[in-house]
Amino acid sequence: MVHIMNPLGKMVMALLFLPLVESMAVNGLNQQVQRDIAGSAGGQALDLAFVMDCTGSMGSYIDTARKHIQAIVDEIVTSSNTTVRLALIEYRDHPPQDNTFVTKTYNFTDSVFMMKIWLNAARATGGGDGPEAVAEALFKATKLSWRPEATKITVLISDAPPHGLVPSQDSSFPNGSPTGHDPMKIVRDLAQMGVTLYIIGCEPAILPYKDFFMALDYLAGGQYVPLSRPELLVDVITGGAQEELSIQKFEKLVQVEVQKTIAAGGTVDKQKISQTVYNELVNSGATSTHLLLNNATLEGTTDAAKQIASATSMAEVRLHFHMATAKPYTYPT
DSSP states (O other): OOEEEEEOOHHHHHHHHHHHHHHHHHHOSOHHHHHHHHHHTTOEEEEEEEEEEOSGGGTTTHHHHHHHHHHHHHHHHHHSSEEEEEEEEEEOOOTTTOSSOSEEEEEEESOHHHHHHHHHHOOOOOOOSSOBOHHHHHHHHHTSOOOTTSEEEEEEEESSOBTTSOGGGOSSOTTSOTTOOOHHHHHHHHHHTTEEEEEEEOTTTTGGGHHHHHHHHHHTTOOEEETTOHHHHHHHHHHHHHHHHHHHHHHHHHHHHHHHHHHTTOOOOHHHHHHHHHHHHHHTTOEEEEEOBTTBOOOOOOHHHHHHHTOSSHHHHHHHOOOOOOOOOOOOO
C-alpha cells in the first residue's frame, strides 16, 4: 500500500500551518480565502487533469497508460467524498514533425463516462523526431478551467523529452518550443496556481531524461512514478490526491480560525491559532495522509534533478543536463 494514515503530530501541524497563518496575518483576508471558506461547507473538490503523449513512440505504452488512468479515475471517484472533475490533454508535436495536431484539450467534466470516451479515442501515432510538444501541453494545462477552491493535480504521461533539452536529437527546434513556451517557467506557473504535478514515466524510453522530468515534479510538489509498476501507479496517484485534499482541509480550518480572530477585532497569533486547530483535530481523532510504500518513502528526487530544478529556463537547463544512463529504481517489495 502506498498511502497510510498517521496520527497528526504537533510538529507536523506547526510546519503545515504556521507559514499560512503568517502570510494571512500580513495580507489580510483576501478573496481567495473567502472563497475557500465558503466552499468548505459543501465538501472537498478535486480537479484532476491528465496530459498524455499520443505520438507513435507511445504505441507500446498507450494501452497501459489508458488502462491505469481509468483505474485511477475509478478509484478516486468511488473512494472519496469528493466532487471530482476530470480533464484530458493529448499532445503530439509541432509541424513539420507532425501535421495532425500539437495538442488536443478536453476541458474539465464531472462525467467519468465522458472521460473514458476521450481516453478510448486516443491513438498513438506520428510525432516525427524524438522530442515532443511537452511544453505546449503543459502550457495548455495552465489554461484549463481550474476551480479556485479545488485541490488541483496534473498527471503528465510521457516517454520523450521536450524540445530544447538535447539539441543534438532535435532536428527542428533545438533551442526549444517554436511557440516560446518554456517548461521551467510553466511548471513554476502551475505551482503558483496551486497545481501539483505528477510524472508517469514510460520506462525504459524516458530513462535518459528522467532527471529532467523529476526536476519538473520537484518544482510542482509531485512525484515521479514509472508506468512499468502498475501495482504502484494507482495507489501513488490516488494517495497523492488524498494527501492534497487532506492538506487543503487542514488549511481551511486554519483559515476559519483566522477569519474568526479578524472578525472579532483581535490580533492574529500564529502560535495560538495553530494550537487551537491542533487541539480540535486531536479531539476529533483526525489523521493525515502521507505517501509511503511499505513504510518507506517513494523514490526521492536525485541530486541531478535538484540541480536542474534550480534553472529558470531551458537554456539554463542545458548547462546542467547530461543524459543519464539511469536504471529503473528498485522499490521495496
